[in-house]
Amino acid sequence: TQQLLTGLTPRFKPFRVANADRSVRKGIVADGLRDLLNKVSDAMHVPCASALVLDEDGTGVDTEEFFHTLQDNTVFMVLEKGQKWTPPQNAPHHEH
């Protein structure tokens, strides 16, 4: 039963996703990277999302493994083909 409790159930977590110019930001719950990408495409009208990157530093999130290390309410930016991450203006002071 220990295994059942820790490993096998999908774990839905809340995330926040901005578009490339940060004019729209949505809260989205997902249990994996693929799930998040699907939901972002629908919710944010980005039919051809090419990448999800971290809003804070533009780190590309390409794998489920890395995705699952992220904390609740991590802020993503969704990029379409040709769009690039840019640093936030008036970047807040990040502490970790």
Add this chain to the structure above:
Amino acid sequence: TQQLLTGLTPRFKPFRVANADRSVRKGIVADGLRDLLNKVSDAMHVPCASALVLDEDGTGVDTEEFFHTLQDNTVFMVLEKGQKWTPPQNAPHHEH
């Protein structure tokens, strides 16, 4: 069972890796330096990576021992032969 929980499982940790001109940054999970180097080569299309250095100050990370002292989400730069680390421009102030 205590042993199983604490000692023997590989410890996968998240890292962030930039290329030499900092135009690309990826999140990568690895359980050791060799594993990270392999995954960086694939994910960042750097078939002949020659070194992993710390993005913040160019410190070369050559040993598993030092690697395992690094915190989650440490930022690396991958260098190919002939490439050199350069200081970040307008580096934001990071605290950990």
